[in-house]
Amino acid sequence: MSKVPYSLAPYPPASYPLIDKARPSADWIDQVRKRFPTERGWDEILTAKQQRRAGPGYSPIAVADIVVRLEALLRHELPGPFTITDAKWLAGGASKLQIAFWLEWDKPGAGQTRERLVLRMEPPESAVETSRMREFEILGAMKGVLPVPDVYWVDADATFMQYPALICGFVNGVTKPSGATSAVTGIGINFGPALREPIGQQVIRDMAIMHKWDWAAAGLKSFDIPVPGTQAVEWNLNHWGRVWEEDCNEEVPLMTELLFWLKANMPPIDRISLTHNDFRSGNFLFDETTQAITSWLDWELAHLGDRHQELGFFAVENMGHLSEDGAQLLSHGLMPIDAMLEQYERESGLSVNRRSVEYYRVFFCYRAAVIILGTCVRAARAGKTHQDLTVAWLSGFAFRNLEEARSVVERIG
């Protein structure tokens, strides 16, 4: 399937047949699916997104309207009486609608309880399209393995809520020190000299635990299990190659070139691990007093694959910042990447292949561009999210990611 020109509105029409990506035909959706075979669950998620694409944009929803539906969901789930109070929008989270609320209920094993919970709900189109059922499943499986929010209920098909949603516990903590600044969504967080060492050690410890975790015993029904080798790598590349094909508003020659390079250089996986797939500063909460990580968030992209994927993400230089003396680049604001890789090897007992780390560094830069230059631009233009301006702003981060990918590929060949 060659690339097909698509609508350039409001610019002058092309002289050949157009694909209107805002209203994709069933035939075109099927062509793209066949061109980019991926994990069964992701195929379903992305196909459903295309089938909804021509639907309406996001209209503001009143908190009170959400609470009415939430009560219906909880009446279905809970045998006894309950009370919802103090529901409020949560700041942050450009990809999901999030509301915190207090629930008073007869909690199994605990009796009458009043606790703060979070409703996570999808907008009509998200910066990353994911499944609440997969997120529900992996959050439940990680309980007791890593610090994660307790997860309670899921409305995977929007039977009760406006959109698919899940309900989990509210965890206290911050993503960055009080008063610290960073770009949107946690890019370039500066933890400061006192915090970065203890936080960094915990990040490595948790990454090692995750990669050694016995996922096979957890029975992850929504996850396809790849065989060692390159199957999981290819699924992953096809996932994001497909998203780019379906979402990009204008072609970028380097994106075509990078996908070719990534497919031509797939590293075989020696051990299949659970990878969070967005394991970074900004996606964990910590307690400023105890300096302990209190929760890992945003598990929606988790899949079974290569441990080097996480390590490659930490190697992405544009997510870090220079140390106070300007002498070192601190990976994700935590520590120099060489120190991180050495400590990871010691902590996990697993080997680190530096070429694979560089490979996944390129992959994450490519993926970032898919999301923020493809999906974010399309979603914002169509008014599909609850934070269109944030999503549009993120697109400016694509070019630095692409330059980093380009320079790595040029260097390592």
Place this chain on the structure above:
Amino acid sequence: MELRPEYLLPVIAKTLQDVVLPVLDEHQQVAQEQLKLAIGFLNIMAQNGPMQFAFDVDELRRLTALAKALIDAVGGSAASTAAIAAAKAAGEGTGVAPAEIVAATRQLRIGVSELIEQGHARGDKALDATISGLVNAFSRVQLDRERAWVLPMGFENGQDAVPSIASQLGLPA
């Protein structure tokens, strides 16, 4: 006509900054963040707007050169050859509307990406290296331009600096 975007956009941004932002409820964090982003975008649009046409013409000229080089290496389809001809006409024409430049560029981007795919599909290592070299050289310059364009958005972390977009395009600062 005095009521031009480069004059009005900073005025709107300043009003939002000075009058509206301070009276927003401090607990309305989502609203505060969205307003700050809106102010940021208005300022960037005011700063870059007058350079938009020069940016687009520069990109079309370099993209046309890349497309020609790829056709020399890979061989071109009728569609890509036609796209180049249209792009060349748009890029060299006088009195061409800005929207035509954008449309020609977007069509040429499609043609170029198709040529890259077609070339790599042949499994010829020497051809792969040629294509990669051409795309890499084009992209290095293009990304310098694009990073400079979005510099005020604050995504650079000081590792390597890019020259200002005005200097890259040969425009007065």
